[in-house]
Amino acid sequence: MSKIYKITEIIGTSPRSFAEATQNAVKEAGKSIKAMGWFEVDRLGGRIEGDRVSEFQVKLKVGFRLLSPEELKKA
Amino acid sequence: MSKIYKITEIIGTSPRSFAEATQNAVKEAGKSIKAMGWFEVDRLGGRIEGDRVSEFQVKLKVGFRLLSPEELKKA
Amino acid sequence: MSKIYKITEIIGTSPRSFAEATQNAVKEAGKSIKAMGWFEVDRLGGRIEGDRVSEFQVKLKVGFRLLSPEELKKA
Amino acid sequence: MSKIYKITEIIGTSPRSFAEATQNAVKEAGKSIKAMGWFEVDRLGGRIEGDRVSEFQVKLKVGFRLLSPEELKKA
Amino acid sequence: MSKIYKITEIIGTSPRSFAEATQNAVKEAGKSIKAMGWFEVDRLGGRIEGDRVSEFQVKLKVGFRLLSPEELKKA
Amino acid sequence: MSKIYKITEIIGTSPRSFAEATQNAVKEAGKSIKAMGWFEVDRLGGRIEGDRVSEFQVKLKVGFRLLSPEELKKA
Amino acid sequence: MSKIYKITEIIGTSPRSFAEATQNAVKEAGKSIKAMGWFEVDRLGGRIEGDRVSEFQVKLKVGFRLLSPEELKKA
Amino acid sequence: MSKIYKITEIIGTSPRSFAEATQNAVKEAGKSIKAMGWFEVDRLGGRIEGDRVSEFQVKLKVGFRLLSPEELKKA
Amino acid sequence: MSKIYKITEIIGTSPRSFAEATQNAVKEAGKSIKAMGWFEVDRLGGRIEGDRVSEFQVKLKVGFRLLSPEELKKA
Amino acid sequence: MSKIYKITEIIGTSPRSFAEATQNAVKEAGKSIKAMGWFEVDRLGGRIEGDRVSEFQVKLKVGFRLLSPEELKKA
Amino acid sequence: MSKIYKITEIIGTSPRSFAEATQNAVKEAGKSIKAMGWFEVDRLGGRIEGDRVSEFQVKLKVGFRLLSPEELKKA
């Protein structure tokens, strides 16, 4: 069987950096998705309060492999 | 916990206008998604019959917040 | 014979809304094109007079099917 | 003297439609800008409350002519 | 009720061609999605081993209609 | 006289592959256009029936040279 | 009647500059199109012979107004 | 009155990271703009000296709300 | 203090060439902006009268450095 | 040492299909590049002779890993 | 053997015009590349000193054919 991947779009946030916002998004996605393999950044942005960035936001496309029935039994 | 948002892609239709097509898409999405917060239009288009637009179509990216376990209990 | 579609680019205008500008463009295109099937919006814009939008403009890509010789006879 | 135009970016909102949101943005821009001539839509989006679009948003690039000193005296 | 469509993103693979990778993706998607209607290619790519393409990859956006409750009963 | 080229947009279809859809579009375009020289693919997509791609679609921009009056006499 | 515009795509060439290539394209287009109003540059490129640009190419989208029957009589 | 937002484009720099360059840009923008609400990253880049990045650059679009006359009095 | 740059969008025109239209835009921008450093072309276009380009237009993004209070005193 | 990849841009051709054009490009690139890992398609196009595609062209971005000195000795 | 082309990215500059900047880039590229065939403009920009464009910049993608061993012997 040929491999099939799916893409999900998710936005992570962090008060400190784009990298941490990315980690937070991936960690959260991992609660419902198995076999994540890679991500691409679709957009960077954030919220401002006063004259400070209060929230860094990273919009990600996360790619994951659809598991075969055999793999799902073991997972 | 940092906030996490998800994006879903949906196309709404209307025989009258782009705004109504957008409302229809959001209303339908609301049947399965809680805590929707914003949308972006990805593409506008439609169907033509004879020399009339018979269907306005709006392709949306709808953003919604993933609820925490506490929020889910109350929802 | 496999189906073939052609695309034509047209800009419609309206003093009232994007939807009406779209209808106007499609109606006009229908004077010279048969078998139009769909459109995509390429750009939205308009003219301003004073502090009012005086003309809404919608740039469309209109798709239509090339009719076979048999169909053309009947059309 | 050759003509020179400037572009400003503005977002208008409306509870009803994209066309009205555009009108609102242009009206507001007209308070500080003279000689507006055209606009282009950069992005369409909005806010959602419950399962309804509560706010249509239109991000515009508005073009206006820089007036010559003679024109400014008359304005 | 106006028609509503949803979009899902999926990547299919094939050792032979882009067309076969597309077929594989659509076949797999069909296991969990009913009423698929069309697809758009978002990106083409692949893996290389030595000096050979070992895997053609096609990233698709697949559109499908949300079935009404009546249709779901029959499906 | 400097050379001038024109671009026409056309969509070809095939039940089998993107390459065949491209050939079909070009063959059809050749019925009304002389001196075609090159094409660019603008979008790939298609229709799905059940869990199979039933129609591969290729949207092309086809470039052709405008013939000079001398060339037109000979053509 | 609301105004309607059409867009045609054309490539002009010149051995000397992008501006001249643009002029050549517009002049040629004027042989078959009336009421041209504006153009947008879609792509700049060219041919190279040895280590010299031998041909500057400008791909244009030319906009023209569709004349009303009254205007066509006078034209 | 419907809400109106404006966008300004600014580039921040930092010798250390993209996040810090973003903070610097927002802080500087805050000297002349009130009521900033969000930002989007338009481009990331930087300067290189020797084999080191000496300056991280972040080009931002900063969105801010136009204050009503009442709000301006209080500000 | 880290360096901060701002971007302004402006359209210059010329009856002769894209380069001259660029010079005109920059010269005009210099009347109100100090410390301009670079530009990027966002779009090329123009107006047509009869079968001639009557106005070349260049839409520019002009970047300039925000001067520190010390520099402003000297300027 | 962290891994570093480089990208090279190449166009392959084939009289038959996009997939074969891709294989040809990769095979040729392999004569001078070691450790190729993946490719992305940047553009599809081709040449036309008469009413036939005579050459399918695929413009690829090929990614390859820079080998460490140890790996280069073994290669 | 099927033909293979490679793309290289280069930026040319000129104090006078975009066309001359293009010629300079191509001339320089010709010192190390044989068999250049075409170019595409990727971006136009430049430097500003005072209120003058002091340097026009053209970022090009230059395409050239990979010579076969037989051709290389003759070159």
Next chain:
Amino acid sequence: MSKIYKITEIIGTSPRSFAEATQNAVKEAGKSIKAMGWFEVDRLGGRIEGDRVSEFQVKLKVGFRLLSPEELKKA
């Protein structure tokens, strides 16, 4: 002689952040390229293991000046 710049595309990686991945890419590029001047980020992405980003990836376009023969002697 007018200045000429070249662009090379490279991907850097880091287990920690996008900024560090950028530094790694530039450091590596510096082993074979002299006179690097600036970079632009083309894409951000990465690998995921379990529910963690294990590798941040930054795809860069690095610009460097082609040295004149005199500069090369001194380098």
